[in-house]
Amino acid sequence: MAIFGENGRNTLIGFALGVGATVLARQFLPVLKEVGRPLAKATIKSGIATYEKARETIVEMSETVEDLVAEAVSELITEEAKKAADLASSVTPESNGGQ
Numbered sequence: 001m002a003i004f005g006e007n008g009r010n011t012l013i014g015f016a017l018g019v020g021a022t023v024l025a026r027q028f029l030p031v032l033k034e035v036g037r038p039l040a041k042a043t044i045k046s047g048i049a050t051y052e053k054a055r056e057t058i059v060e061m062s063e064t065v066e067d068l069v070a071e072a073v074s075e076l077i078t079e080e081a082k083k084a085a086d087l088a089s090s091v092t093p094e095s096n097g098g099q
Helices: 005-090
Strands: none
Touching: none
8 A cells, every 4th residue: 555645656756856956956046146147137138128129119100100191181181172273263154154
């Protein structure tokens, strides 16, 4: 009869792995601190630089879209003014029955 059974065996293996990881972590902690801190700072700095570049790109794209919208509105106004002028020139006193 097994004391731990299948689930107990898995628990025992997990416990042993946890103890082993703890022992290794204590030995490698100074090395991890030396490497980890600069690595974390570099990652953060890279993230900040990426964020700033994305922000600049979005601002530039926004300005481009604003310019395109302004040009489109200007063209619509010009087209409507031309249509109105064409309509006004087509309605002359002669075509109005001479009145």
